[in-house]
Amino acid sequence: MRILYLHQHFSTPSGSTATRAFHHAGALAAAGHRVTLACGRYDGAVTGLSGALHHGRRQGQVAGFEVVEFDIRCGNAQGLVARSLAFLRFALAASRLALRPAPGDPAGRRWDLIIASSTPPTVAIPALLARRLRGTPFIFEVRDPWPELPAALSRQGTAVPKPVLAAIGRLADAACRQAASVVALTEGIARLALARGADPDRVRVLPQGADLVLFHPGIAPWRPPEVPTQEVLAVYAGAHGPANGLHQLLDAAARLRHTGLRIVLVGEGAEKPALMARAAAEDLPVTFLDPMPKAHLARLLAAAEVGLLCLAPVPEFAEWTAPNKLAEGLASGLPMVTNVPGRAARLLAAGGCGLAVPPGDADALAAALLALATDPPRRRAMARAARLVAERQLDTRRIAARLVAVVEAVAGRAPRRAAPRRDQTAA
Structure with missing residues (x-):
């Protein structure tokens, strides 16, 4: 044809x-x-x-x-x-x-x-x-x-x-x-x-x-050189616009100072300058990176311990969105933390591969991140489950x-x- x-x-x-x-x-x-x-x-x-x-x-x-x-x-x-x-x-x-x-x-x-x-x-x-x-x-x-x-x-x-x-x-x-x-x-x-x-x-x-060959937990990892090797990395990769609600991640980061967890935000968008200014003013454990080719992103995800899916608290997002970052994070063998209810939350719960928290609840978001950062055995179990979900469904x-x-x-x-x-x- x-x-x-x-x-x-x-x-x-x-x-x-x-x-x-x-x-x-x-x-x-x-x-x-x-x-x-x-x-x-x-x-x-x-x-x-x-x-x-x-x-x-x-x-x-x-x-x-x-x-x-x-x-x-x-x-x-x-x-x-x-x-x-x-x-x-x-x-x-x-x-x-x-x-x-x-x-x-x-x-x-x-x-x-x-x-x-x-x-x-x-x-x-x-x-x-x-x-x-x-x-x-x-x-x-x-x-x-x-x-x-x-x-x-x-x-x-x-x-x-x-x-x-x-x-x-x-x-x-x-x-x-x-x-x-x-x-x-x-x-x-x-x-x-x-x-x-x-x-x-x-x-x-x-x-x-997701491309299960490109996004794989076994590929050569890459960490930003300015990030201490002992820190646990939680990575968000995607747009930085109003729909993404990334100030919620900064709210959580404000509660996670001195815990050994760092949030890495990869991407561009209208909200990025304000996010960067706030993170600097409040000395938050947040690192910003420019958008990167998929192969480079895959290496960053392979080096991370947690994946992030964040959206603004808009009820319609629950069933009407299918973000790349969810599929790519799971394919990379990352336990995911999300504030998106509905479809994404059900997928994580059924697969035992992540945690979902209520939209707009910075305390719950920080608690979920800290729970995974401080429990390596649980994190590893969820990582194995994440890759399995990707292989079976994504x-x-x-x-x-x-x-x-x-x-x-x-x-x-x-x-x-x-x-x-x-x-x-x-x-």
Whole structure:
């Protein structure tokens, strides 16, 4: 099949951001499909392309599939208007690609299938246009539910205008109803897709996974040289934005002075300057590191004793999020401490591989960290359980294989429709 994979924030493992699309596109290519992945230029991402940009884009082979990278910068540090414009610019560029013949096809044939991976939800625009104008079926992958999560954050003070939320809601409704299949990262996201009109028989839950070879407790460890070797390291690796609620970790650190435990925060975001200033002013046992490639992060996790999953105390996060840091920490054999209830807490409890505390409770968070820092046998038992949970449930290769099965099932039950008559003359 000729597959167009739309993922604006795509990165290879050489970057510091999520690599789900890299593994999924690679699995589709390995299964014999011709995959073209279209992306923008996301902060922290590394697409694998290094050639010059011509007319606002560049393309080339990466890991067995074609990558088309548009010169459209996007990142969490941008304001709402700048990010919204980046989303719309990418949707326009991807729409042109979706409506043209598949590149490199000598017969000039069109795409057999489009995969639109959200966020941002605007990736659904080219998929919907191609379905209407070309009869191309599409799979809608929901990694973060919009407008539900932005609406929840708006109630916490991160305002998104109501007309924007309403427009995103209509787009999400159309994508869920018209998709040949909807792929959700959690059961909670799947329920939202059903509420938006998705066919129950065409909704699949494919969780967030980790590369079990890259993230492994047995790889060569690396510790920041400025951190004393005798300290117990608890590592958080991810965005430093309002949604992450990292001041809760600093609240816990204030209670953990002189205990031999150090919190390491890896990443970037709008909140980082304030976090660093507070940690310095209060002399907290906290170290800040810049974002790093996945291979380097894996070595840091291999040197750590505890992994951290922290989010702001927003109730909707409980069932609607699937953070990379949870899967990668467990794959690294780290007992996890989290303040996120719901799905993450259930996974840790069932696997015996971590501790969950109530959101916003700095005393409980500090107590959980101290309990693991001062009990090496318990920590080691949880570490073994963490790796086992990752092997059984979070292997990105198995999850990618399930996506290949979804794609091939869609192709089998969704034969191409002839393009509408009015479009045949315009093509």
